[in-house]
Amino acid sequence: MKAMTVGIIGAGASGMAAALAAAENTNVNVILLERQTRVGRKLQATGNGRCNLSNIHAESGGYHGEQPAFVLPVIKAFPPETTLQWFSDLGLYTVTEDSGKVYPYSDQANSVVDILRLNLQKPNITLKLGFEVEKIQKTEAGFVISGNGETVSCDKLIVACGGLAGSKLGGTMSGYKLLAKLGHKSTKLRPSLVQIKTSWGGINGLKGVRTNCFVQILRDGKVFAESTGELQLTEQGISGPVVFEISRDVCYGAGEWTAKLDFLPDWTEEQVRQLVENRRASDLPMEELLTGILHNRLGRVLTRTAGVKGKEFARELSNREAEEMCRVVKGLEIPLTEPLGMDSAQVTAGGVMTEQFNETTMESRIVPGLYACGEVLDIDGDCGGYNLQWAWSSGRMAGLHAGKESR
Numbered sequence: 001m002k003a004m005t006v007g008i009i010g011a012g013a014s015g016m017a018a019a020l021a022a023a024e025n026t027n028v029n030v031i032l033l034e035r036q037t038r039v040g041r042k043l044q045a046t047g048n049g050r051c052n053l054s055n056i057h058a059e060s061g062g063y064h065g066e067q068p069a070f071v072l073p074v075i076k077a078f079p080p081e082t083t084l085q086w087f088s089d090l091g092l093y094t095v096t097e098d099s100g101k102v103y104p105y106s107d108q109a110n111s112v113v114d115i116l117r118l119n120l121q122k123p124n125i126t127l128k129l130g131f132e133v134e135k136i137q138k139t140e141a142g143f144v145i146s147g148n149g150e151t152v153s154c155d156k157l158i159v160a161c162g163g164l165a166g167s168k169l170g171g172t173m174s175g176y177k178l179l180a181k182l183g184h185k186s187t188k189l190r191p192s193l194v195q196i197k198t199s200w201g202g203i204n205g206l207k208g209v210r211t212n213c214f215v216q217i218l219r220d221g222k223v224f225a226e227s228t229g230e231l232q233l234t235e236q237g238i239s240g241p242v243v244f245e246i247s248r249d250v251c252y253g254a255g256e257w258t259a260k261l262d263f264l265p266d267w268t269e270e271q272v273r274q275l276v277e278n279r280r281a282s283d284l285p286m287e288e289l290l291t292g293i294l295h296n297r298l299g300r301v302l303t304r305t306a307g308v309k310g311k312e313f314a315r316e317l318s319n320r321e322a323e324e325m326c327r328v329v330k331g332l333e334i335p336l337t338e339p340l341g342m343d344s345a346q347v348t349a350g351g352v353m354t355e356q357f358n359e360t361t362m363e364s365r366i367v368p369g370l371y372a373c374g375e376v377l378d379i380d381g382d383c384g385g386y387n388l389q390w391a392w393s394s395g396r397m398a399g400l401h402a403g404k405e406s407r
């Protein structure tokens with residue numbers, strides 16, 4: 001029997017998972033096309049270079065899009081536990097943290113990329129790097145893919161081009177455009193898991209400060225989202241895991257958006273009041289009021305924000321100023337303006353409409369023999385390994401079904 005050819009566009013997380021799955025059928029030839037000069041460029045930058053590759057709670061939700069229910073059968077077919085076993089079989093050892101986040105044992109995203117790259121070296125997988133697909137033509141026999149002056153033919157095709165987020169790492173409109181030309185519609189794209197800008201002047205000088213914080217996002221004074229965790233301050237706004245967790249949809253839609261920051265989340269208001277009182281009774285210079293408790297720069301900015309000016313020593317604080325100090329430490333409110341752009345986002349919210357695909361095969365309902373997986377689809381996950389789990393599960397499903405001989 002003549003071997004069937006499965007073409008895959010994109011050697012990122014989902015494309016590599018799809019290639020390995022399709023190649024399990026040794027009567028299938030896989031052609032994996034990647035526009036960059038190496039595989040898994042974005043994967044290598046994930047999790048701050050550590051790659052949070054899964055979350056063991058991914059089976060019970062944490063996904064968004066117009067049809068979040070689309071995710072369930074896909075994750076169920078290849079759940080986190082099975083994914084970790086799959087990685088182990090490929091040669092990658094992993095560690096699961098108490099939070100459910102999974103990392104490579106080496107703590108290096110490189111290891112994940114390397115293991116996938118090494119496993120792609122199979123007689124029935126051809127990897128073509130530096131091949132940017134510009135056009136897909138549906139033919140009687142299958143598909144003709146062209147780009148860079150080259151043409152490749154295949155019987156079935158998987159689009160695994162990823163999303164627009166993280167454009168410096170390979171995020172592109174390409175997948176949406178290629179699928180649109182084949183009749184697929186997309187929802188509106190916007191950045192998610194992204195830092196949010198503020199117009200608060202105090203942010204100047206806080207770049208690089210990291211602190212544990214209880215963050216509440218308020219819309220017209222009402223709580224829109226909240227979480228506790230590591231807050232990172234940048235020259236433009238608030239960032240870090242705690243913000244990523246709650247950044248989805250913030251600053252979209254009318255209303256006044258603010259962030260309320262509690263810099264001592266483990267302390268009661270009374271404890272903070274007591275702390276300020278103790279310091280008032282000391283000889284501490286005013287600037288050092290919060291030294292030893294908060295990051296030095298943050299402490300100084302908060303002291304200034306509380307409007308404590310012209311005082312040399314903490315003992316000169318009035319009762320009203322002492323109360324204001326407590327307020328900025330336990331509930332500083334800063335105005336939010338907009339999320340940063342796609343360049344800085346970890347994931348794209350929105351994408352190719354899932355209703356146009358079969359959630360038990362990842363095959364298009366519009367073009368038989370065409371599959372899509374990963375971020376190009378209108379699915380985005382929470383922070384914490386959910387997006388990569390989606391990439392592995394959807395990629396594997398697409399690969400297994402595309403790699404089946406009969407249509």
Ligand SMILES: Cc1cc2nc3c(=O)[nH]c(=O)nc-3n(C[C@H](O)[C@H](O)[C@H](O)COP(=O)(O)OP(=O)(O)OC[C@H]3O[C@@H](n4cnc5c(N)ncnc54)[C@H](O)[C@@H]3O)c2cc1C
Pocket residue numbers: 009010011012013014015033034035036039040041042043045046047048051052053054131132133134160161162163165166169170171172174175345346347373374375376384385386387388389391
């Ligand atoms: C900085 C950063 C950190 C992240 N950290 C995490 C994390 O720790 N945990 C987590 O779960 N998620 C994380 N994510 C999200 C996660 O990386 C993505 O959701 C995931 O990689 C999507 O997989 P994918 O296969 O759909 O796309 P990608 O991994 O982006 O792969 C798509 C591939 O297709 C190629 N391509 C695109 N168009 C074409 C074309 N026309 N021709 C040929 N090739 C093409 C691209 O070059 C790319 O290599 C992070 C994202 C970023 C940007």
